[in-house]
Amino acid sequence: MSDVTAGARLHGGSGALRAGVFVGLFAALFAALIFAIGAGRFAVSPGRIAEIIFAWMAAPSAPLENIDERIVLLVRMPRVLIAAVSGAALAVGGAALQGVFRNPLVSQQVLGISQGAAFGGALAILLGYAGVTLLGLAFIFGLAALVIVGLLARINGRTEIVTVILSGMVVGALFSALVSVVQFVADPNTSLPAIVYWLMGSFSTATWARFWLGLPGLAIGIVAVWLFRYRLNLLALEDTEARSLGVNPDRERWFIFIATALMTATSVAIAGIIGWIGLVIPHAARILVGEDHRVLIPASAILGATYLTFVDTLARTLTSAEIPLGVLTALIGAPVFGLLLRRHFSKANQP
Amino acid sequence: MKTVMPLGIASLILAGASAAHADPIEITDQAGREVVLEKPAERVASIPMPMASTLIAIDGGVEKQVGMNPVAKQAVLDGILGKIYPEARDIPSDITAPNFIPNVEELAATNPDLVIQWADRGNDLVDPITNAGLTTMLISYGTEEKARDYMTMSAVAMGRDDRIGPLIEWREEVASDIADKAAAIDDADKPKVLYLLRAQETLKASGAKNNYNTWYIELAGGKSASADLEANGVTINPEQIAAWNPDVILLNNFESDISPERIYEDPILSLTNAAQNHKVYRMPLGGYRWDPPNTESPLTWMWLAELLHPDVFDYDLRAEMKDAYAKIYDYDLTEDDIDGILWTDLNEGAANYEQFKAKS
Numbered sequence: 140m141s142d143v144t145a146g147a148r149l150h151g152g153s154g155a156l157r158a159g160v161f162v163g164l165f166a167a168l169f170a171a172l173i174f175a176i177g178a179g180r181f182a183v184s185p186g187r188i189a190e191i192i193f194a195w196m197a198a199p200s201a202p203l204e205n206i207d208e209r210i211v212l213l214v215r216m217p218r219v220l221i222a223a224v225s226g227a228a229l230a231v232g233g234a235a236l237q238g239v240f241r242n243p244l245v246s247q248q249v250l251g252i253s254q255g256a257a258f259g260g261a262l263a264i265l266l267g268y269a270g271v272t273l274l275g276l277a278f279i280f281g282l283a284a285l286v287i288v289g290l291l292a293r294i295n296g297r298t299e300i301v302t303v304i305l306s307g308m309v310v311g312a313l314f315s316a317l318v319s320v321v322q323f324v325a326d327p328n329t330s331l332p333a334i335v336y337w338l339m340g341s342f343s344t345a346t347w348a349r350f351w352l353g354l355p356g357l358a359i360g361i362v363a364v365w366l367f368r369y370r371l372n373l374l375a376l377e378d379t380e381a382r383s384l385g386v387n388p389d390r391e392r393w394f395i396f397i398a399t400a401l402m403t404a405t406s407v408a409i410a411g412i413i414g415w416i417g418l419v420i421p422h423a424a425r426i427l428v429g430e431d432h433r434v435l436i437p438a439s440a441i442l443g444a445t446y447l448t449f450v451d452t453l454a455r456t457l458t459s460a461e462i463p464l465g466v467l468t469a470l471i472g473a474p475v476f477g478l479l480l481r482r483h484f485s486k487a488n489q490p
Numbered sequence: 491m492k493t494v495m496p497l498g499i500a501s502l503i504l505a506g507a508s509a510a511h512a513d514p515i516e517i518t519d520q521a522g523r524e525v526v527l528e529k530p531a532e533r534v535a536s537i538p539m540p541m542a543s544t545l546i547a548i549d550g551g552v553e554k555q556v557g558m559n560p561v562a563k564q565a566v567l568d569g570i571l572g573k574i575y576p577e578a579r580d581i582p583s584d585i586t587a588p589n590f591i592p593n594v595e596e597l598a599a600t601n602p603d604l605v606i607q608w609a610d611r612g613n614d615l616v617d618p619i620t621n622a623g624l625t626t627m628l629i630s631y632g633t634e635e636k637a638r639d640y641m642t643m644s645a646v647a648m649g650r651d652d653r654i655g656p657l658i659e660w661r662e663e664v665a666s667d668i669a670d671k672a673a674a675i676d677d678a679d680k681p682k683v684l685y686l687l688r689a690q691e692t693l694k695a696s697g698a699k700n701n702y703n704t705w706y707i708e709l710a711g712g713k714s715a716s717a718d719l720e721a722n723g724v725t726i727n728p729e730q731i732a733a734w735n736p737d738v739i740l741l742n743n744f745e746s747d748i749s750p751e752r753i754y755e756d757p758i759l760s761l762t763n764a765a766q767n768h769k770v771y772r773m774p775l776g777g778y779r780w781d782p783p784n785t786e787s788p789l790t791w792m793w794l795a796e797l798l799h800p801d802v803f804d805y806d807l808r809a810e811m812k813d814a815y816a817k818i819y820d821y822d823l824t825e826d827d828i829d830g831i832l833w834t835d836l837n838e839g840a841a842n843y844e845q846f847k848a849k850s
Contacts, residue, residue: 181733206732206761213757214729269691326561327589328539328744336692336725343727344691459716460724 157434160427164441168223171445175219175452176211180459183207218345221353222451223444225342225410226420228357228402230443231436233417234424235364235395238371238432242300243425244480246418247403249304251311253414255284256400256407258314261321261334270352274408278356281404284310285396340411340465342451349409356405363398364436367391371432413464415472416443422479517643520630521609527625530649531604535597537586537615538608538629541644542566543778545606547785547818548645548653552578556600557585570831571777574821594618604647632700634661637783656817657785664788665709668795671802672711681737681798683707684715684764685781687723689752690745693731696722702783703740710795711802712738728758738798739764741772743779748772749836768841771797776811776831777819789814793832797842807832807846 177185191211203209233246247253259280263273291306292298325331373386381388424438454462515527535557536542542562546552552575560583566572567579585597590608605619609628619626627647629640638658645654685703688694697719698704704714715736741748750770753759764770778784792805808828815823825848837843
């Protein structure tokens, strides 16, 4: 992409138009949340849901006696919130990585972070751990995957985008193999089904406890990237240019990497691998608000939250059985990604 | 070789009191393959998990077991069979990975006459065994008919036709006795029973098609709460269970730490009819888990029938168990053994569970 078009897109769109886009995004998120709270296998009327939520807001610690109250407040509410925050974090992580690598085709999965975190989580399940230990192992191995990619891709002090992506594939393949090893030794009656289902991605075990377990990692990651939104624009420049503007690209890249690894590992720990959000959502956001990370990051966050809330609602309501979330996001994400690839390369090949 | 054998076989057959013929044994297995054994199998290696306890029960001993699935072996050692047959701990279990992928060299090293493997998990699990020149019998799992079939096949293969007849008759008798009595139960009085295949973290249940649990729930005068599921062993959410609102919840034995407390402490599941009326039970664990088909299944049916309709059925379960264990394993169950199998500690206080207590 030439500097001229990049500059035009960076400043593209008037302020009023952009404000309108954000109003629309917030409205969509709000609508998705309302839809998600209202939909479910257990019939609760919309009026009753509003009554339950208002009663809860008036007296949050009042004991919940009725089953419809518990379903709305203890099953749907934490699940919808976890889905929304995870969606936001995955999308923000993807947008940040794409900015850092100056390549719209990278994501947490392309760089092997998801697979690393998956290995950590699968190992935790195999060893009989859950909760904080699972989260910790997922983070450690997610970060380890990223570090290995960084080391592999750095040749003669320079890090080429192509080597990063190839290294990511190598490391991703390595950790996928390690996940297979864990599955191979797992007991097919007990831990294996747990690992397989968890890897497919699901929020079906969502509780408030799990929400509070995941919130810190996801929120810290989102806020960290958001605070870095100005720097991301600089990191998107060539390293020499960035240095001349007073940025230490290497150090700041690592800041983004750690924030992304934290978000990815946390989301993998609480819900398994949910693919394609980090790849597809930032692209959609770019189409809406342009390439400026100051607006791209918040737009990705809202759009990611909306999308994952909506898809998760489909996963839990379409049939009596839960549809694995990763299946739905991949079914929607893969074709969209294919179209984006074509669009990207047909543009890149233009004179 | 064959000309020298008849004497040996004859003495064997006398010992086993089996049909005295020296003809090869021909079996059509559950994949429709022809399995030919020159003589009853003396050395059997089993890869599917439920086969380990089934073969021990059919043979009434562990001498012919030369290999089994490591997970199945652990289950045998942890359960009552480990107590009845302490020598089971010496059976090799490195012939297969837990996921049924055979280690052909280890398998061949045990020099088995017969290897038993799954029929419906793809040829990749079977070809290495047959390529190694080992006689392989494939079994399939899921319904009472299939269970009776593979039990009979295994008995024939081991030359224990004498043992399997009574076991099958027992299944037939108990099943038809329960069905006769249950026929009088009005449809409206049949409770909705939910069998949870997994409950510790994710909740899993099964539909009615080709599902063994549904079969005996209906036999014992119940209705499957999860009949509208399309497949077996799929994940469901608590909200779905609330919508079904089962009258009885049965917990599996695959999760070793599961207890009815899991349901009573869950904010949603504790409000179901089952939890409110204290009708949450962990299924018993005998020679094998009582939830899937096994050689002790008639005891499972009696147990469930007594729980669902104590006024219709009047089995003395403890006496039936003693009888069955004496017949199958030649073992005299103690009162403590029975309490352990029935989880009287975990199921303490549950509705209708008093009847299973030892009469002092």
